[in-house]
Amino acid sequence: MGDDFVENKQVLFKGYISRAPIETDMELKIGNKIKLRAPTESGALLVKNLYVSCDPYMRARMRDFHGSYLPPFRPGSVIEGFGVSKVIDSDDQNFKPGDIVSGFTGWEEYTLIRSTESVRRVAADEDIPLSYHIGLLGMPGFTAYAGFFQVCSPKKDDYVFVSAASGAVGQLVGQLAKLHGCYVVGSAGSNHKVDLLKNKLGFDEAFNYKEEPDLDAALKRYFPHGIDVYFENVGGDMLDAVLLNMRLHGRIAVCGMVSQHGNSDPKGIRNLIHVIPKRIRMQGFLQSDFVHLFPRFVDEVTALYKQGKIIYVEDVNEGLETGPSAFVGLFSGKNVGKQVIRVA
Amino acid sequence: MGDDFVENKQVLFKGYISRAPIETDMELKIGNKIKLRAPTESGALLVKNLYVSCDPYMRARMRDFHGSYLPPFRPGSVIEGFGVSKVIDSDDQNFKPGDIVSGFTGWEEYTLIRSTESVRRVAADEDIPLSYHIGLLGMPGFTAYAGFFQVCSPKKDDYVFVSAASGAVGQLVGQLAKLHGCYVVGSAGSNHKVDLLKNKLGFDEAFNYKEEPDLDAALKRYFPHGIDVYFENVGGDMLDAVLLNMRLHGRIAVCGMVSQHGNSDPKGIRNLIHVIPKRIRMQGFLQSDFVHLFPRFVDEVTALYKQGKIIYVEDVNEGLETGPSAFVGLFSGKNVGKQVIRVA
Numbered sequence: 001m002g003d004d005f006v007e008n009k010q011v012l013f014k015g016y017i018s019r020a021p022i023e024t025d026m027e028l029k030i031g032n033k034i035k036l037r038a039p040t041e042s043g044a045l046l047v048k049n050l051y052v053s054c055d056p057y058m059r060a061r062m063r064d065f066h067g068s069y070l071p072p073f074r075p076g077s078v079i080e081g082f083g084v085s086k087v088i089d090s091d092d093q094n095f096k097p098g099d100i101v102s103g104f105t106g107w108e109e110y111t112l113i114r115s116t117e118s119v120r121r122v123a124a125d126e127d128i129p130l131s132y133h134i135g136l137l138g139m140p141g142f143t144a145y146a147g148f149f150q151v152c153s154p155k156k157d158d159y160v161f162v163s164a165a166s167g168a169v170g171q172l173v174g175q176l177a178k179l180h181g182c183y184v185v186g187s188a189g190s191n192h193k194v195d196l197l198k199n200k201l202g203f204d205e206a207f208n209y210k211e212e213p214d215l216d217a218a219l220k221r222y223f224p225h226g227i228d229v230y231f232e233n234v235g236g237d238m239l240d241a242v243l244l245n246m247r248l249h250g251r252i253a254v255c256g257m258v259s260q261h262g263n264s265d266p267k268g269i270r271n272l273i274h275v276i277p278k279r280i281r282m283q284g285f286l287q288s289d290f291v292h293l294f295p296r297f298v299d300e301v302t303a304l305y306k307q308g309k310i311i312y313v314e315d316v317n318e319g320l321e322t323g324p325s326a327f328v329g330l331f332s333g334k335n336v337g338k339q340v341i342r343v344a
Numbered sequence: 345m346g347d348d349f350v351e352n353k354q355v356l357f358k359g360y361i362s363r364a365p366i367e368t369d370m371e372l373k374i375g376n377k378i379k380l381r382a383p384t385e386s387g388a389l390l391v392k393n394l395y396v397s398c399d400p401y402m403r404a405r406m407r408d409f410h411g412s413y414l415p416p417f418r419p420g421s422v423i424e425g426f427g428v429s430k431v432i433d434s435d436d437q438n439f440k441p442g443d444i445v446s447g448f449t450g451w452e453e454y455t456l457i458r459s460t461e462s463v464r465r466v467a468a469d470e471d472i473p474l475s476y477h478i479g480l481l482g483m484p485g486f487t488a489y490a491g492f493f494q495v496c497s498p499k500k501d502d503y504v505f506v507s508a509a510s511g512a513v514g515q516l517v518g519q520l521a522k523l524h525g526c527y528v529v530g531s532a533g534s535n536h537k538v539d540l541l542k543n544k545l546g547f548d549e550a551f552n553y554k555e556e557p558d559l560d561a562a563l564k565r566y567f568p569h570g571i572d573v574y575f576e577n578v579g580g581d582m583l584d585a586v587l588l589n590m591r592l593h594g595r596i597a598v599c600g601m602v603s604q605h606g607n608s609d610p611k612g613i614r615n616l617i618h619v620i621p622k623r624i625r626m627q628g629f630l631q632s633d634f635v636h637l638f639p640r641f642v643d644e645v646t647a648l649y650k651q652g653k654i655i656y657v658e659d660v661n662e663g664l665e666t667g668p669s670a671f672v673g674l675f676s677g678k679n680v681g682k683q684v685i686r687v688a
Contacts, residue, residue: 276629279630282625
């Protein structure tokens with residue numbers, strides 16, 4: 001360790017955009033050096049990043065808009081996101097070298113984490129892949145858990161529809177809904193993903209929305225009695241079609257709208273008037289509102305995973321240099337399952 | 345009384361439409377005769393209609409669409425709607441001649457009401473105008489009461505916005521919100537209505553949306569801290585602008601969307617994505633879901649009215665022949681306050 005400087009490969013954010021991201025909005029920077037020390041009295045951690053997470057919400061931080069729940073990235077700075085990291089040096093007595101932590105870190109090999117409130121220690125457990133702490137047991141998994149149980153008010157035998165169903169959030173929503181006794185249908189953007197949903201993730205049915213010229217007709221085929229719960233991940237045309245197929249007192253949990261993320265001119269939702277006769281409750285949410293439930297979530301989902309009742313599909317890219325293309329791929333559905341980058 | 349037939353002037357529905365209604369979608373029919381008797385063993389009431397109600401929801405019954413909560417009107421039949429009527433003859437032991445009733449009746453001078461479940465007896469009270477039983481103390485008033493207290497989750501000091509604020513529902517929402525300790529702003533479509541809101545109905549502020557080229561800017565002017573509760577009566581551009589101005593954990597009660605009623609090609613809502621970072625709950629509702637609260641509503645609002653804490657503005661047209669133009673006028677905001685037709 002010592003006071004020597006080491007090379008620290010980084011992925012930088014170049015500048016604000018108002019369109020969908022492209023790879024050249026980010027750039028790999030080689031040659032930066034970092035001292036592997038948490039400065040005295042800094043309260044900081046110096047960590048080695050093992051995995052970093054590609055999540056659609058990060059798109060919002062690439063816009064020059066300061067009114068959101070997270071500030072925008074700063075042009076020229078390292079991209080920030082969730083990660084799983086190993087503590088190299090610690091000036092915070094709650095952490096010690098060798099600890100594995102999960103929380104906000106940088107897209108780089110080593111990060112000096114100055115605010116440790118956004119970081120938690122991860123229990124060593126050889127049955128749980130480390131990358132799951134930014135997926136199944138991290139923000140996406142908790143989004144599924146909190147959104148489904150706290151926002152969707154699910155009941156046994158409810159008809160549940162999940163869009164982007166093989167994604168980081170959707171795949172867990174569907175499995176939790178099945179375990180809750182619901183009938184679950186998912187949509188995804190390729191036949192490979194549809195196959196995953198039906199034959200690996202245990203959905204009752206699934207369809208490839210790209211092969212459905214009429215989404216309303218597709219939903220009527222899969223939900224002849226209508227939809228009680230829609231876990232909304234995509235927005236746009238799918239939400240409009242769902243509004244035509246909701247049952248009385250249906251619930252729509254809105255968390256993603258990934259199809260609209262790249263859009264400064266979002267497509268209008270035309271069927272919103274159906275919320276009146278159907279008495280639909282549409283609720284936007286962020287997992288962070290339910291943070292008091294996080295420990296319970298980790299316990300419950302860890303147990304379900306160890307019992308073999310839940311599985312989790314990841315799409316792991318090797319190396320920081322693959323970060324930009326992996327991130328961009330989220331918005332065209334290139335990833336199959338939760339997209340993570342293995343750093344080291 | 346006897347078995348003599350009497351003339352029964354009627355307003356008939358002519359045929360299905362998919363545009364905004366025009367006067368010639370209805371027609372006055374003179375010359376029909378009716379016997380002033382409730383047939384033996386029919387369980388029916390023969391009533392003389394005193395007032396009938398013009399309500400925007402009736403537009404939905406003019407479409408050839410059978411999947412809604414109310415069936416469409418039948419072409420060639422009398423228009424059905426809420427009314428206040430006097431019982432002439434009764435074959436139901438719960439009602440007797442002379443009773444004043446409120447409920448579903450026809451746009452005609454006399455109606456044979458075959459299903460008395462949709463009719464309730466109205467207590468004689470010389471302090472309450474009879475027409476209020478289709479307004480302040482009828483469906484529109486109950487929509488305001490149930491929507492505000494049961495759907496909007498209002499708190500003291502909330503910033504409340506009401507669109508179509510001088511209308512049958514909006515004027516009561518605003519007054520209930522003021523009594524609840526909220527800050528209340530209303531929008532309406534004329535300077536006369538704005539004056540009513542500010543100087544008669546007790547709103548803190550009001551504006552004429554037709555004089556605001558930029559609704560977002562107008563809302564930012566009236567709500568520099570944002571909106572906690574939006575009682576949504578109009579849809580369209582106003583809803584889109586409101587979505588840009590909601591506060592964290594804001595609530596939107598959706599019941600009208602009158603601006604979209606005439607529209608078979610409704611304008612899309614483009615800012616729905618804001619429900620996520622703002623964690624907005626948008627809830628469609630019908631007053632009929634809260635029918636168990638109706639007696640409490642009548643007691644409370646009657647008491648508030650008698651104490652002078654609530655007023656109610658009506659727009660009363662004289663004679664059934666004015667019904668079609670009064671109904672059509674709802675969709676261009678011609679009415680000032682609750683639109684009723686005095687039949688007799």
